Amino acid sequence: MKKRLLLSIFALLSFILTSQAQEKGSSDLSVNIGFATSTELSNLFTDILVSGLTGNQIKTGDIKAGPTLGITYRYAIANRWMVQADGFYQKMSQDIYVNNTKEGKANYTYITVGLGTDYRYISTNFFQMYSGVAVGYTSENIKNSGAQNSANGDGFINYQVNALGFRVGKSFAAFAELGFGYKGIVNTGVSYQF
Secondary structure: OHHHHHHHHHHHHHHHHHOOOOOOOOEEEEEEEEEOOHHHHHHHHHHHHHHHHOOOOEEEEEEEEOOEEEEEEEEEEEOOEEEEEEEEEEEEEEEEEEOOEEEEEEEEEEEEEEEEEEEEEEEOOOEEEEEEEEEEEEEEEEEEEEOOOOOOOOOEEEEEEEEEEEEEEOOEEEEEEEEEEOOOOEEEEEEEEO
């Protein structure tokens, strides 16, 4: 009796792990929210550099970074292998100090578009586990209040490395990704596969 039960459980697990949810030609559309992005790190590095180069005459404080919000479209070019295109939006703000006197506030808007790929290690009808990479371009818009003029925002190359992603559900599902880049250290949301 125990052998039959163990054999049945093993057969069921084997079927689940070998069934394909992401077959060639299928699509996935997701709405994302991410936290702790590479864009925030880039902004922080720039602040440290400016502060150091000006001998602490120009500094920033009260830095606020909102979550990054985005949409991702994925297409399966082979079983378990998907390519993606996405777009993300993020706002940040910080106070600007010149010679320890508050001069105003800088408001940043970042828009990132990216292309990437991911591979599904486990791809069942209800559960998927995957990793992936993407490269993107981030456009920056800066508006200053106060005495200083608004600087022209520059764009820069950005990236995303998803060390581990999980998707739980059938056609409509929730997902979470852990990695680093323009989507954040933690990126989560809902997706629809069709």
